[in-house]
């Protein structure tokens with residue numbers, strides 16, 4: 031206990047340096063998406079490796095695997111009789127989005143009233159720094175860690191981790207651990223420590239429609255000649271019924287219903303629709319989507335959902351009276367246990383291509399498919415996490431689902447014989463991850479770092 035108190039003291043004494051390191055890391059535009067400078071993820075990998083070396087991990091390497099953005103690996107294993115914990119985060123970020131919508135520059139992290147704004151500050155560079163801060167606190171104060179640790183910081187999470195399966199296959203023995211710990215999920219609310227036990231998976235596709243082979247006068251030809259945006263709109267509109275339920279035949283066949291225990295757990299969580307709307311920015315007059323006979327948490331966590339995440343044809347500015355020849359959209363489908371990613375992807379692509387309106391030319395390009403994940407949060411590792419988070423946040427932890435996707439979790443848990451996965455909440459509902467003006471609530475970030483300092487001690491055998 032004496033040692034733990036000293037580690038927490040060391041964490042607090044180092045707060046300014048850890049924040050400075052986060053700001054530094056978030057200055058690097060490490061966007062993994064196509065069309066962005068790939069040097070960004072190379073530089074962020076090097077910076078993360080340098081941080082892990084600074085805290086004193088004896089083994090730190092930047093790993094290259096095919097043409098994947100670099101992974102950062104670190105290791106401290108000086109207690110052969112103790113378990114090994116794999117700490118995961120990712121160093122790549124989403125594209126910044128629309129520059130004009132940012133109140134502060136996306137890659138110049140700016141502190142405003144307790145929140146650090148910038149692309150990737152919350153998702154997931156704060157997660158990287160939670161691991162760095164917790165390891166540093168122990169190594170500076172005790173010169174050792176309570177458990178053995180392996181660290182993996184991925185560089186392509188935000189594009190669906192296309193190389194992760196083959197990377198895992200090639201490094202499985204090097205990464206093998208008894209417990210997996212991630213800092214890349216949200217808390218139910220600010221200050222409410224949360225453990226995520228279920229994630230949705232993700233499949234997606236780009237769809238392109240062509241109707242005429244070049245733009246033509248909309249007066250001289252319109253009527254007989256049909257424009258591509260109109261055809262695309264019909265293709266997209268039939269993805270859901272008028273209430274928002276997905277209309278792809280058979281898509282719900284494999285959806286696993288939550289059991290009674292899980293239903294009770296979800297029902298016990300506080301939910302305030304007005305607050306939910308305010309956090310998401312959904313106006314009161316707008317109906318909520320999805321299946322109205324199911325609760326909002328169930329819709330978010332346990333049901334598939336479809337979204338059109340990009341749409342392009344012609345800009346309003348500079349447009350003329352013409353029949354537009356082509357239009358494109360990106361469709362994203364979140365899937366849940368036990369939907370198979372490949373089958374779901376094939377169903378989505380097939381549905382988009384089938385029976386094109388007016389027989390228009392429709393081409394669908396599938397994206398990667400990432401599985402959903404769910405676990406039963408029982409056993410000593412979850413109890414350890416509950417104790418650590420409750421002590422750090424000063425209130426009991428809750429179990430929540432997450433509508434987002436982390437492709438890493440399922441395959442790694444399976445490869446390590448069902449090792450428990452502790453997904454520690456870091457973001458709050460107003461952090462706006464993936465949107466413009468992403469902002470990290472520093473208070474929760476600091477609490478979680480203390481939670482991880484405590485967790486490492488809790489996971490050591492007594």
Ligand SMILES: [Zn+2]
Nearest residue numbers: 153154187214
């Ligand atoms: Zn993330």
